[in-house]
Structures are given as C-alpha cells and as structure tokens.
Amino acid sequence: MKNSEIIELTTAEIIEKIGIASEELIRMKLNHAVNPLENPMKIRFARKDVARLNTELRKRQLEK
Secondary structure (H helix, E strand, C coil): CCHHHHHHCCHHHHHHHHHHHHHHHHHHHHHHHHCCCCCCHHHHHHHHHHHHHHHHHHHHHHHC
C-alpha cells in the first residue's frame, strides 16, 4: 500500500487496516516457521505496510 493511498483513508479505516494487516503478518510468520513461504519477502512488505499505517495514524493523533 502506498503512502498516497493511506493518506486518503479515514482514521477509522486506518485502524481497521492495521488490525487486518497485523493479523495477516502474524499468520504469515507462523506459516513460514512451519512451512517456508514461496516468497518470504511478503513478510517484509507486510511489516512495512503496518508501519506505514501506524505512522499515518500517529501523525493524525498529533495534529489534533
């Protein structure tokens, strides 16, 4: 997910996407521990998406 896409989301949507992306990241990590993923770079991309979402959420909280 690009930063431009994240900026267009509402705060509620960002919080929802953080939850979904975090669950997906945990699921990928567990699956990778048991059976290696075909593309382990997906874990890195998912972790960065969660960080981007958290950064935008924190930025909005500080603006209030």
